[in-house]
Amino acid sequence: MIAIGSLSSRLAAFILPHTPDLWQATGVMAIRSLGLNVAMPAGRALRADLVPEKIRGRLFGKFAALFDVGMVVGSLLGPWLFDTFKSDEFRIEWLGGLTFKGIGATFYLSGTMGLISLALLLVFIKEPPRKKTLDESAEPLGSMC
Numbered sequence: 001m002i003a004i005g006s007l008s009s010r011l012a013a014f015i016l017p018h019t020p021d022l023w024q025a026t027g028v029m030a031i032r033s034l035g036l037n038v039a040m041p042a043g044r045a046l047r048a049d050l051v052p053e054k055i056r057g058r059l060f061g062k063f064a065a066l067f068d069v070g071m072v073v074g075s076l077l078g079p080w081l082f083d084t085f086k087s088d089e090f091r092i093e094w095l096g097g098l099t100f101k102g103i104g105a106t107f108y109l110s111g112t113m114g115l116i117s118l119a120l121l122l123v124f125i126k127e128p129p130r131k132k133t134l135d136e137s138a139e140p141l142g143s144m145c
Contacts (some may be wrong), residue, residue, distance in 0.1 A: 006118045009035030018102025046125065077108045088128035089132035 012032035019025040051059050085102030092098045100108060 002039045002046065003118060003122060005037070005039030005042065006114060007035070008122075009033070009039065010111045010118065013107045013114065017101065017107050050125075063074045074110075079102035081106045081109065 009032045012028050012035065016025060016028045016032065019028055047060070047063070048056065082103070082105065085105040090100045090101035090102065092100070
């Protein structure tokens with residue numbers, strides 16, 4: 001759930017600056033928001049499972065505080081980045097000379113940071129093997145004869 005939600009929302013961040021009209025931008029923003037809303041509760045549940053109970057409250061408080069600081073800094077930094085790079089074009093040679101308009105710099109930065117955090121999550125967090133339930137460990141009905 002975390003990977004699917006995060007990936008869809010981050011890819012939508014990259015697509016958003018390329019939408020030609022309000023309706024398409026609205027659709028991409030809806031996908032972006034849906035992805036974030038799918039990933040966030042699952043991410044919180046994962047943190048709750050990984051963090052020892054003794055420090056859970058303190059760590060969750062710090063995480064929430066840093067998230068809030070990021071929201072404030074992002075709200076201040078975003079308009080500055082937009083104003084600074086709105087007329088520029090960036091050419092990335094190692095991606096085959098791909099050109100990006102500077103007007104989407106905030107979305108590209110946000111999407112890149114999100115993809116990096118998703119990659120770190122996928123590299124360092126491994127899902128434990130499922131325990132067999134009573135129903136899964138029983139033999140199929142056809143094999144009893």
